[in-house]
Amino acid sequence: MKYSIVLILSLVALCFCASQSAPACSVADGGKRYQCPMKCEGAKTYDAPGTCPVCKMDLQEVKLTPEADRATPADDDTVKAVGAMMNVMHKGELFGTIDLDTISRREHLYGLGPVEYLLGEITIIDGSAYVSRVVSPTEMKVVESYKVKAPFFVYAHVDRWKEVAVPEDVTTASQLEKYLDTIQKDELRPFAFKVSGTVKNASIHVVNLPKGTKVASPEDAHLGEQKYTLRDRDVDLVGFFSRMHKGVFTHHDTYVHMHLMTADKKMMGHPDEVEFVKGKIRLFLSER
Secondary structure (H helix, E strand, C coil), X not given: CHHHHHHHHHHHHHHHHHHHHCCCXXXXXXXXXXXXXXXXXXXXXXXXXXXXXXXXXXXXXXXCCCCCCCCCCCCCCCCEEECCHHHHHHHCCCCCCEEHHHCCCCCCEEEEEECHHHCCEEEEECCEEEEEEEEECCEEEEEECCCCEECCEEEEECCCEEEXXXXXXXXXXXXXXXXXXXXXXXXXXXXXXXXXXXXXXXEEEECCCCCCCCCCCHHHHCCCCEEEEEEEEEEEEEEEECCCCECCCECCCCCEEEEEEECCCCCEEEEEEEEEEEEEEEEEEECC
16 A cells, blocks of 8 residues: 555656656747637637637647747738627627737738627728717717727738729629629638728618627627718728638628728728729728
């Protein structure tokens, strides 16, 4: 009995020392870990290959080196997502998962998402962050500020854009999505795009969830939202396209998530319907 106890204690000590002296993945020896390419869970990594529990993409191998935390290169246009739309819509996780004020590199930054607790919309255009909130059925307030949190957010740094010709018969948001799907059929990664033009008619909404509302479905999440109508206005749209992120940063029935802002920056929200004036639409894709 005495010898058994000594043997067990010796084995425990040996295992402990081994774990302390020879870690499986250390920064010093350049050990490998795996991470979601979309960074759905922030900086979280895994010790084995697999799929992201949020977006279901294959985890990518990353090296843990002392240089791993260096700033993202200025020419990296990788689309990043924090939080997930499905968690807001179906689980009622309305709290902020990202504080925009913590994004250190803002030059050429583009992004979009809702304000935490679904009390407004956020759009970042070329490094400037705008927040829209409902004032009344006919009025909204748009302010420029990074001091805001979002329950889910998608963003990318894009310093080079390429303009793509748009056929004259592409004048609506749904036609634009189909056109993007066609011209980028070989592009597997999510990408950012932007549009400038004149809308003949457009309807946008700003989320404005009544305080205390419990959210368990998309219908719940849109309670209180306010719609606004635009006619003959110059606008800019920021959008993100992905075939693999339904429920993460796009709705279940679309490949795109877009926000629209008027050129005078007095109105901004999620477009429900958009009809551009023919010949008055310019499309830009992030250049890789």
